Amino acid sequence: MNTSTRSKPAIYWLRKDLRIADNRALSAASENGRAVVPVYIREDDGNGPLGGAQEWWLEQSLKQLMARFEKLGSRIILKSGDPLQILKTIAEETGAEAVFWNRRYDPKGIETDKKVKAALRDEGFKVESFAGQILHEPSHFKTKTGGPYKVYTPFWKAFSAEAHVPAPLDPPEKLNSPSRQPESETLEDFRLYTGKPDWAAGFRELWTPGENGAQERLQHFIDEIANRYAGERDHPSVDATSLMSPFLALGEISPATIWHAVSEAKNIDDTNRKKFLQELVWRDFSYHLLFHAPDLATKNWNGRFDDFEWSTDEDAYRAWTKGQTGYPIVDAGMRQLWRDGWMHNRVRMIAASFLIKDLMIDWRRGEEWFRDTLVDADPASNAASWQWVAGCGADAAPFFRIFNPMLQGSKFDPDGDYVRRYIPELARLPAKHIHAPFEAPHAVLKEAGVELGKTYPRPLVDHKQARNRALQAFEAIKG
Ligand code: FAD
Numbered sequence: 001m002n003t004s005t006r007s008k009p010a011i012y013w014l015r016k017d018l019r020i021a022d023n024r025a026l027s028a029a030s031e032n033g034r035a036v037v038p039v040y041i042r043e044d045d046g047n048g049p050l051g052g053a054q055e056w057w058l059e060q061s062l063k064q065l066m067a068r069f070e071k072l073g074s075r076i077i078l079k080s081g082d083p084l085q086i087l088k089t090i091a092e093e094t095g096a097e098a099v100f101w102n103r104r105y106d107p108k109g110i111e112t113d114k115k116v117k118a119a120l121r122d123e124g125f126k127v128e129s130f131a132g133q134i135l136h137e138p139s140h141f142k143t144k145t146g147g148p149y150k151v152y153t154p155f156w157k158a159f160s161a162e163a164h165v166p167a168p169l170d171p172p173e174k175l176n177s178p179s180r181q182p183e184s185e186t187l188e189d190f191r192l193y194t195g196k197p198d199w200a201a202g203f204r205e206l207w208t209p210g211e212n213g214a215q216e217r218l219q220h221f222i223d224e225i226a227n228r229y230a231g232e233r234d235h236p237s238v239d240a241t242s243l244m245s246p247f248l249a250l251g252e253i254s255p256a257t258i259w260h261a262v263s264e265a266k267n268i269d270d271t272n273r274k275k276f277l278q279e280l281v282w283r284d285f286s287y288h289l290l291f292h293a294p295d296l297a298t299k300n301w302n303g304r305f306d307d308f309e310w311s312t313d314e315d316a317y318r319a320w321t322k323g324q325t326g327y328p329i330v331d332a333g334m335r336q337l338w339r340d341g342w343m344h345n346r347v348r349m350i351a352a353s354f355l356i357k358d359l360m361i362d363w364r365r366g367e368e369w370f371r372d373t374l375v376d377a378d379p380a381s382n383a384a385s386w387q388w389v390a391g392c393g394a395d396a397a398p399f400f401r402i403f404n405p406m407l408q409g410s411k412f413d414p415d416g417d418y419v420r421r422y423i424p425e426l427a428r429l430p431a432k433h434i435h436a437p438f439e440a441p442h443a444v445l446k447e448a449g450v451e452l453g454k455t456y457p458r459p460l461v462d463h464k465q466a467r468n469r470a471l472q473a474f475e476a477i478k479g
Contacts, residue, residue: 009035009094009178011087013101014076015109016133017251018061019211020068022168024130025100035178037094038069039087042080042190043112051372053341054249056200057209059192061250064210066187074175077184084116091125094178098126102251105138105287106379107294134284135165135255138291148292150394155285156278168257202339203375207246214247218261226268230275236333236344237417242276245376246342248283255280286380289394297367297383305392307477310362319460320355321369323422326452326459328435329409330354332422339422341375346412352389353403358466360473363390391474399474402467409435425455 012029020026029036040062050058066076079086087099099120104113113129120127131137141149141158149155193200207213221242232240247253262268262276290296300306319325323334333347343351348370355366367386371377387393391401413419416434420427426434428448433440437450438459445452452458 007034008097009037010098010100011090011094011096012036012038013083013087013099014038014040014065015101015104015251016249017102017254018058018065019214019252019254020065020072020171021211021215022132022254022257023102023171024132024169025102025128027169027172028128028130029098029100030172030175033176035094035176036074037077037090037096037178037182038074039077039079039090039182041083041086042078043083044081051374051377053200053203053373053375054246054377055192056203056341057207057246057375058250059187059190060207060209061252062187064212068211069175072172072175074177075181075184077182078187078190079185080190083112084119087116087120088123090182093182094180096178097124098128100128100130102132103129104133105291107290110294132254132256133251134287135159135259135281136284138284138287141288149285149288152282152285152395155288156281159281159284160277165256165259168254168260199338200341203341206340206342207375209246209250209252211252214244214253217243217247218253218258222261222265222268226262226265226276227272229272233275233279234346234412236336236347237413237415237421241345243342245378245381246374249376249378255283283378283381285395286378286384289384290380293394296387297371297379298364300390300392301387301394302392302396304477305390308392309360309473309476311360313359313361316359316460317355317361317365319457320351320359320361324457325354325359326438326457327354327405327409327463328416328419328423328426328437329405329413332413332419335422337370337373341373343374344418346408347418348385349389350403350405350408352386354405356390357399357402357470358405358461358463360466360470363387363392400471402470404463404467406436406463423456426450 010029012026017023017025069076077090090096104110117127117129136159141155143149149158208216225240225242228240232238244253244258248255258280259277262273293301320334323331323338325331329347330351333343333351336347337343352363352366355361356363363386367382370382374382384393388396391397391399409419414431416429416431419434426437429437429440429450430444433444437445437456438452450456
């Protein structure tokens with residue numbers, strides 16, 4: 001870089017990388033003391049768009065990050081509208097000649113970034129984008145025939161054979177600001193969370209959005225949880241997973257930071273370490289799939305499912321979203337999602353299977369609901385996981401593998417603690433009946449204060465009949 005470019009300020013465009021540590025675009029923009037103009041743009045239709053739960057998170061996260069930038073001597077400029085126009089105006093106002101960002105990999109984001117990059121370069125700006133949202137570029141791994149991987153195990157093998165994840169960068173200690181600062185909107189102008197009604201009250205109890213919250217939770221996971229991860233990660237009543245997903249979704253921590261911290265922690269044994277890293281790499285695999293199938297959230301990977309006869313029962317769909325299906329493990333999951341903005345992975349699989357197979361409702365309706373209500377909503381992981389459960393995805397569970405909600409409940413929540421936490425009206429039922437209250441003797445229900453159809457719903461469908469109906473519908477498209 002020549003000295004004249006170095007002396008001019010650089011714009012750093014923030015997106016899903018709301019952190020200071022291991023931030024390649026920020027480090028490059030501020031190299032050698034160059035003045036930086038950090039800007040967050042609420043794009044007209046970009047960034048996902050984010051669902052309601054994630055907008056709550058974004059507001060908290062930006063608040064934290066703005067304070068951190070100020071401590072370093074800088075100020076995040078907030079703007080809404082078209083990114084190209086905004087970046088050009090800011091460049092004019094500050095004299096910036098370069099624009100830096102960390103790459104994003106959702107189809108809409110890729111499309112916007114390509115256009116913005118080409119247009120800015122045409123006008124003589126230096127534009128550079130950096131990796132860091134995932135462990136490897138989504139196009140990096142190729143099968144022997146040069147195509148994308150469709151199955152996870154060979155993807156993981158290729159990944160672990162190479163396993164070159166660059167070491168995380170230290171955060172800059174100081175940032176310089178340009179002499180002329182552009183106008184900024186306020187966070188209130190973004191209207192991210194109105195709090196009327198205050199549906200995110202439960203989120204505040206559980207989460208600390210932002211870079212510090214991410215680092216603290218990661219350390220807690222490494223110190224207290226990681227060594228029981230493989231054995232306990234499927235049990236939803238236990239705090240046995242990392243809870244890194246919402247922090248990763250908005251980039252408050254980089255996956256490389258997690259990868260290195262877990263890989264290098266001396267207290268974690270090999271079994272637990274490997275299991276965790278394999279899960280982390282599922283996220284990369286999902287991005288690999290999304291990169292090669294940009295319509296992953298809307299189009300069956302396996303086109304045979306295009307003819308599947310989905311049900312349009314809106315009452316059943318609503319009951320599922322509200323945790324009122326009459327199957328406690330499903331309802332507990334859906335209520336956890338509403339209250340905490342997050343659901344345990346095992347229960348995500350059970351609740352998704354129930355929507356798709358027991359209720360025969362299109363997996364895309366579920367994907368949409370999760371996208372709106374999860375604080376960790378991720379365009380790749382959400383779409384890939386829904387297709388996985390539906391059986392129409394790349395490396396999918398076969399359609400005929402239909403979860404039995406009673407058996408899943410008894411196996412993974414044997415004492416019913418998880419159900420009791422989210423469905424207080426069933427709290428007094430003994431463990432033996434908690435996953436199938438509709439099969440409990442009348443006297444047991446009475447003793448526990450449960451009146452089916454009144455205090456807790458009767459099952460929406462009979463699981464056995466629903467299973468047969470789903471299998472018949474599947475037979476019809478199989479040939
Ligand atoms: P841990 O078990 O601690 O795993 C560590 C990290 O690995 C996670 O933070 C996540 O980044 C990654 N990971 C783990 N499992 C998966 C997986 N199956 N697929 C992709 N990445 C994974 N995850 C999301 O991040 N966003 C979503 O929108 C999302 N939607 C899902 C929808 C369905 C129907 C299902 C079945 C799963 C979905 N997942 C999604 C995957 C998984 O449930 C969550 O990543 C996990 O529960 C997050 O909790 P954790 O951070 O404690 O996970």
